[in-house]
Amino acid sequence: MLSKRPDASPDMPADHTFPDTNDAMLKPMRLIVMGTGPFALPMFNALLASRHEVLTVITRPPRGTSGRRLPKNPMREESVAKHVPVLAPDDVNHPESIEALRSAAPDLLVVCDYGQILSADALGCASLGGINLHGSLLPRHRGASPIQWALLEGDPLTGISVIHMTPSLDAGAVITANATPIGRKETAVSLEKRLSLMGADGVLEAIDRLQAAQSSGLLRDGQSFGLPQDESKATRAPRLSKSNGIIDWSLPATSIERMRRALEPWPRTATIFRHADQPKRLVIEDCAVLETDLNLNQKPPGTVLRADERGIAVACGEKSVLAILQVIPEGKRSMLAADFLRGNAIHINSVLG
Numbered sequence: 318m319l320s321k322r323p324d325a326s327p328d329m330p331a332d333h334t335f336p337d338t339n340d341a342m343l344k345p346m347r348l349i350v351m352g353t354g355p356f357a358l359p360m361f362n363a364l365l366a367s368r369h370e371v372l373t374v375i376t377r378p379p380r381g382t383s384g385r386r387l388p389k390n391p392m393r394e395e396s397v398a399k400h401v402p403v404l405a406p407d408d409v410n411h412p413e414s415i416e417a418l419r420s421a422a423p424d425l426l427v428v429c430d431y432g433q434i435l436s437a438d439a440l441g442c443a444s445l446g447g448i449n450l451h452g453s454l455l456p457r458h459r460g461a462s463p464i465q466w467a468l469l470e471g472d473p474l475t476g477i478s479v480i481h482m483t484p485s486l487d488a489g490a491v492i493t494a495n496a497t498p499i500g501r502k503e504t505a506v507s508l509e510k511r512l513s514l515m516g517a518d519g520v521l522e523a524i525d526r527l528q529a530a531q532s533s534g535l536l537r538d539g540q541s542f543g544l545p546q547d548e549s550k551a552t553r554a555p556r557l558s559k560s561n562g563i564i565d566w567s568l569p570a571t572s573i574e575r576m577r578r579a580l581e582p583w584p585r586t587a588t589i590f591r592h593a594d595q596p597k598r599l600v601i602e603d604c605a606v607l608e609t610d611l612n613l614n615q616k617p618p619g620t621v622l623r624a625d626e627r628g629i630a631v632a633c634g635e636k637s638v639l640a641i642l643q644v645i646p647e648g649k650r651s652m653l654a655a656d657f658l659r660g661n662a663i664h665i666n667s668v669l670g
Contacts (some may be wrong), residue, residue, distance in 0.1 A: 343528045343529065345369050347370050347372055347421075347423045347424045347425075348364060348369050348371050349373055350371055351374070351375040351409070351427070351447075352376060352430050353432050354430035356450075356452060356512070356516070357431075357513075358391055359514050360429050360450055361395060362399075362517070363518070363521055371401055372402075372423060374392060374404070375405070376396070377390070404417065408433070409439055410436040418443075423444075425446070426447035427447070428448065429449065430450075435484065440484070447482040448479055448480065448482060448520065448527070449480050450479050452513075453466075455494070455546055456488075456546040458475075458554035459488070459551055460556070462557050464508050464512065465557060467554075468499065468503070471571070471575055473498065474499055475499055476515070477494065477512050477519050478493070480546075481543050490543030491544045491545075492522075492543040493526065497511065530542050562576075562586050565618075567633075567634040568633060568634050569633055570639040573633060574604055574605065574639065577602075585602075586600065587600045588670050590661070591667070598647040600644060600645035600646075601644060602645055602651055603641075603642040603643035604640060604642055611638060613636050616632040617668065618632055619669045620632040621664065621666065621668070623665065628640045628655065642654055644657050646661070
């Protein structure tokens with residue numbers, strides 16, 4: 318029996334059909350989970366609480382240099398706390414890594430926020446291949462930073478997708494997708510948390526659908542399952558760098574305000590001001606688009622229009638104005654813009670950037 322998909326995704330038609338998971342006797346599956354970052358944690362804990370068996374966790378190896386603290390690895394920490402074996406190969410596609418995967422005899426690889434692209438040989442180690450939880454409505458925002466790019470682009474909604482993996486980046490058929498509106502003041506931090514919780518349910522549903530398709534004879538080992546992505550709608554969401562956080566004041570204020578929300582907690586949004594003739598970095602921790610009648614005639618972008626207890630009003634592109642409300646000065650703590658101005662003279666008609 319086939320059932321209409323219940324998910325709300327603008328790129329997956331409502332009449333797309335999947336096997337009815339209620340019609341199949343779904344047995345526990347042997348899973349290998351691959352993940353590193355915090356986005357994978359709700360999914361991982363949901364799998365541990367499910368009928369399935371998590372055999373091991375594959376995560377990225379530590380990359381800290383001598384004398385520096387190792388970067389956090391939430392999945393490693395959670396796996397150790399839950400007494401799940403952990404492996405951290407330098408290259409998951411190396412023959413030794415593939416042999417270790419194959420010897421575990423998994424039914425399925427479950428991947429989220431891992432950091433390496435799996436080869437066809439690696440995916441072939443599990444009888445049903447692999448599924449990947451991704452933080453966007455694919456094919457929009459393929460890549461390492463989908464949540465940040467959804468905010469940067471001003472998308473009205475986003476969501477999660479679970480795909481049946483191929484060796485190409487985020488290009489597999491979509492098994493399940495769920496959409497959610499993006500809040501007007503939402504940051505990457507709050508949106509990531511919401512999507513990670515949505516993703517846990519999405520992964521469990523995707524596993525049920527895969528199993529039901531296999532039980533119904535609609536899926537054989539090595540076959541792809543789900544709705545193929547429309548390549549004409551694919552967009553990229555590349556990994557962010559520190560340079561992404563430098564404000565271009567010729568952008569409209571709405572774009573810079575979205576940038577501030579998208580780039581928390583890293584790389585953050587910053588500009589340059591001059592203090593005692595020395596350039597200083599100023600992180601913008603809170604800001605707002607300002608509806609104003611301030612004189613913008615012939616004011617170049619970055620010009621300070623006002624600096625007082627209400628904050629710092631700056632001319633932006635398209636004759637718009639951004640109000641800087643809270644800042645982190647270079648080498649100092651977070652403070653209100655009004656408090657910052659008491660110790661730093663920023664004059665009207667001076668130019669930031």
